[in-house]
Amino acid sequence: QVQLVQSGAEVKKPGASVKVSCKASGYTFIDYAIHWVRQAPGQRPEWMGWINTGIGNTKLSQKFQGRLIITRDTAATTAYMELSNLGSEDTGFYYCARGDRYGFSELLPWGQGTQVSVSS
Amino acid sequence: EIVLTQSPGTLSVSPGERATLSCRASHSISSDYVAWYQQKPGQAPRLLMYRVSSRAAGIPDRFSGSGSGTDFTLTISGLEPEDFAVYYCQQYGSSPRTFGQGTKVEIK
Numbered sequence: 001q002v003q004l005v006q007s008g009a010e011v012k013k014p015g016a017s018v019k020v021s022c023k024a025s026g027y028t029f030i031d032y033a034i035h036w037v038r039q040a041p042g043q044r045p046e047w048m049g050w051i052n053t054g055i056g057n058t059k060l061s062q063k064f065q066g067r068l069i070i071t072r073d074t075a076a077t078t079a080y081m082e083l084s085n086l087g088s089e090d091t092g093f094y095y096c097a098r099g100d101r102y103g104f105s106e107l108l109p110w111g112q113g114t115q116v117s118v119s120s
Numbered sequence: 121e122i123v124l125t126q127s128p129g130t131l132s133v134s135p136g137e138r139a140t141l142s143c144r145a146s147h148s149i150s151s152d153y154v155a156w157y158q159q160k161p162g163q164a165p166r167l168l169m170y171r172v173s174s175r176a177a178g179i180p181d182r183f184s185g186s187g188s189g190t191d192f193t194l195t196i197s198g199l200e201p202e203d204f205a206v207y208y209c210q211q212y213g214s215s216p217r218t219f220g221q222g223t224k225v226e227i228k
Contacts, residue, residue, distance in 0.1 A: 035217075044221045045157075045208060045219045047216050047218065063216070095164050104153060106155040106176070106210075106212065107155070107167060107212075108167040108170075108176060109167075110165060
């Protein structure tokens, strides 16, 4: 079955970077995009960006321009999200989710989420 | 950026009753690119509806979606115990994709 499995929880200090992985299985990896969505405690989900896993280009929310990098390794069928210069406001759950290759689609399925905690 | 506003914030409903959730957009959403997700505590969001009114695979037909332009509705007919959760609308017609602030459906 189609599945996205994310890496484990992270604890980081302010100013550090975090890299979260998302391992895909059960489908042809390069036929679908991977989106990244985060959710702070008690808040609505917030879309961060997406990657066309076939050609590798990305579209990022302007909010994260300059400190967000989304990449993929097609041989490993894994996508990565790296967020730098972390602050306490970056604490929350980070999810990957599959979308169609054109970028404008609903998100299904979602990974289980990776908890990122930023604290001094 | 399209801002999505959901109402009400909390909906108290008895099992077996109908729940009607609203999502209003600040600008018209192109191509009816609206989805609804259900989220339970400690879980990732789960897709319920896409393109306003299409049910995702495995979603029971007590869930239905409607609307166009800037006003959208999710209706749950005959609430089951497993339906008590938070529901988010999302638009994916323009960037950045945005989500509403959520409606919590709780047991009355």
